[in-house]
Each structure stands twice: as C-alpha cells, then as structure tokens.
Amino acid sequence: MSESGIVGAAGLLRQAREVFHDDAAALAVLDELEGRLAGPLRIAVAGMVKAGKSTLLNAIIGEEIAPTDAGECTRIVTWYRYGHTPRITLIPLMGEPRQLPVTREDGRLVFLLGDIQAEDVERLVVDWPSASLRELTLIDTPGIASLSQDVSGRATAFLLPEDAPTAADAVIYLMRHLHASDVRFLESFKDTSAGQSGTVNALAVLSRADEIGAGRIDSLISAAVIADRYSRDENLKPLALGVVPVAGLLAQSSRTMRQSDFEAMMLLARMDRKQWERMMLSADRFVGSAVSPELSRDVRLSLVERFGLFGIRLGVALIRGGLDGPTALAHELARRSGLGQLLETIAYLFQTRADALKARAAVVGLETLLRSSPGDRAAPLEAALERLQAGAHEFRELKLLAALRTGGVALGAENAAEAERLVGGRGSLPALRLGLAPEAGPEEVSDAARNCLNRWHMIAENPLTESSGVEACRVVLRSCEGMLAAMPAVR
Known part of the structure; x- marks a missing residue:
C-alpha cells in the first residue's frame, strides 16, 4: 500500500492522539486502532449453525485447536492468533482476564471454563505457535440464525456492531446452500460503516461440499459446479468476491493425519472389492460390518468421524492408485478437499491487500470516534480524514470495486x-x-x-x-x- 494509505492512516491516528491527549476513553480507542494497523489481518469465520466453521478454521490452522462439538465454547467468540507459546486467555464481560489451562485430549485442544458460564464471557483469545497464524488472526464466531437468540445475538453483535466498526477486516462466510438468511447477513455486513467497501471484504465458502454429492468420490466436482453458479447469482454476486467449495472435515483431517489413519486406509485398500462396496453403502454399515481384527469397530468409527465416507473413499482410491505414504496421501487429500484453493483465494483476495483493509478499518474506527466527539475537536481531523479518503488510491480502488460489483x-x-x-x-x-x-x-x-x-x-x-x-x-x-x-x- 502507498504512503497515502497505510502511512496516512498512521499519521491521522498520531494527530488524533494529540487532539484527545486528555481523553482516556478516546486514547483507549486509538490504542486499539494503532494495534490493529500494526497487527496481522483479522479474518472472521461466520455462518449458520453447523455450517462447519470450527472445522474449517482447524483446517486453515493445520491443528485441531477449535472445538467442533456443540459445547459451551462454540457459543463464544474466539480469537486465534500467533504466539510463541500456547496460551488461552478468557476475557469476561465483568472482571479481569484469566488464564485457562492448555489441555489436549486425543490431540484436540480442550477449553476448561471452570465456574464461568459462556454467557459471561466476552471472548477467548488463543495464542498458538502455528505458522498459519503469523500473518492472519482468525476469529471463530457462534452460529448465525441459531435457535438460541443469545448465541445468534453474540455473533451478530460481534460482526455487525451498532455503534463501532466491526473487529474483522474481512469475513469468510460458510453456507451449505444459498439461503435467504445467508444473503441477509452479507447484505448487513456490507451495509455497516465498516462494510461500506462492499464486496472487497467478504468471501463465501460452500462448506461440507462432499455432502452435496452424497459422499460420492466425485462430490467435489458437483460442488464446484454449484459454487460457480452461486458466484454468478444476482443476489450473491454484489455481496461476496467469490464462492469456493470445501469439504471441511476432509480438509481438517488431512492436515492432521495420523500414522494410524494411513495404516487403516491401507488395510481397507487391500480388502475384497465386493466386501468393500457393501461396507461403503452407509456409515452405519461401515462401522458395524465384521472385518479383520486390525480394523476394529473403534478404528472404523474413528475414520468415519475424522474423514467421513467421502474422505475414506477418496483415501482408499488414492492408495490403490499408487500413493504409498502418509505424507503424500495427506497432501493429496488436502488438495482435493478444496482447502488449497481456499488458501490461495484468501491470499490473493485479502492478504495481498492487507494493508489497504487494515488502514481502511482504522479510518472507519476514527470516523466513529469523531462522530461522538465535540465539533471543535473533531473538525481538523475530519478535514484530514476527508483528504486521505479522497487521495488514497487504495481506498478509491475499494470504492470502485464495490460500485462495479453492484x-x-x-x-x-x-x-x-x-x-x-x-x-x-x-x-x-x-x-x-x-x-x-x-x-x-x-x-x-x-x-x-x-x-x-x-x-x-x-x-x-x-x-x-x-x-x-x-x-x-x-x-x-x-x-x-x-x-x-x-x-x-x-x-
């Protein structure tokens, strides 16, 4: 980004700090905006309940650190950011932040809230030494359109605040099909003061894409056709930069593949084809069939939970096709899950213009502060702000991009x-x-x-x-x- 944008926004914040030098509340806002400008790009993962948000987030990070069950923690806004050592910080609505124990069960991170209820937590912050988080801070949000108004309200209040800019620079919105509620949310995200750039900061993901083809080995092909159709939909096109199909469960499990997973798929690949085809008629039949002792019921249940029938079919087919190692199999499964396409899309749509998105968020935050400030204090900053927005080419690109899309x-x-x-x-x-x-x-x-x-x-x-x-x-x-x-x- 040019100096007129990122440096110009930083200069405005320094000027505002001089103007509000005696206003503690305003200085706290400016501290937040400066930190946001200097920190990694913030991307929120949003969607309706059971859209697969936490599963996809784990796939992007490459570790199972976001809870994917229906427990208390899926009702809390959770930030995942880079840290040299693992740490979990609970920030309550009232009181001081506290550290939670870092506990893992069966390789998965577990959040132990103790005596605190989910509704009393503002957010959780997970610091984790993952290379994927060096340039991105990922924010997991509760399900939108949940049957629980409290859960749905938490997500809406975070993503679409009434009197402040949204904390996310961009949003990845997961949907299983294109519903009216999906369009309504994206319209709302676009219409907030922090979303005036429209389509520059929203990407749709057709999640659980393997289910579209009923778990068949060609499911992702069918999903890609549907995603392409959605991307050209007149209702969705003005609201999202594109639609990417991803089999989230397979993406997560391929990034966290274990040696035992590979060995079990090797045994399945050696089975008699007729017996194999009978087993794969349903998940219940796969788990309940009588097979060799090495493929116990617990082993097969674990495979279904981690990969789904689609992932198992694909993994076995790839092994039969010549892949002979867990690393090669994991890489190919990740590629075929759609995760590679998603990561590339995030990189070229968001990360390459991270400075522009962060600077714009800082400008929107400063606008919000000035609207609630006395006119004599705000006037000089408002004039400088207007000059920056008019002169910064990156902001003009974002504005034109939104106009072209609509x-x-x-x-x-x-x-x-x-x-x-x-x-x-x-x-x-x-x-x-x-x-x-x-x-x-x-x-x-x-x-x-x-x-x-x-x-x-x-x-x-x-x-x-x-x-x-x-x-x-x-x-x-x-x-x-x-x-x-x-x-x-x-x-």
Missing part, C-alpha cells in the same frame, strides 16, 4: 469486468490484475500494463463514455500507472 458504473459488461480485474477484484498482484499467469515475467507484465493504460485512456476520452464511467477510468488508469511505476527496470 452495477453502479456505466462501462458496459466487458469493460466493467476488465476494470474490476484491474483494480484488484481477482487479486492485487500485477499479474492477476492484468489477467496473466502468476509466473509472468516483468517484461510481460510491463507490456500488458502499458497496453491497458493506452486502452483505458481511449475509453476515458471517448465522448460517449458517461460521467460515472469517466471517473472509473481515472481509477483504472491510476492502477495501471502504479503497476508500471513498480517495475522501473522494464519501463
């Missing part, structure tokens, strides 16, 4: 699609903006950027281009110029 720019379908790509709608890396392969060299990128620059100059100067289209052209031209300026060696 059809508010008169450019024509083909030009609008290209403009969306050039301002970072498919990812912020120059090659992605220009529609090139990620491995494209500097000369190829430079030539493509120069061609786009010339073409959009012509569109801007065309007397038939409407005023909203001309303004969009100016933003696109600045984006093309920025790509060229970043490659002085090949200009």
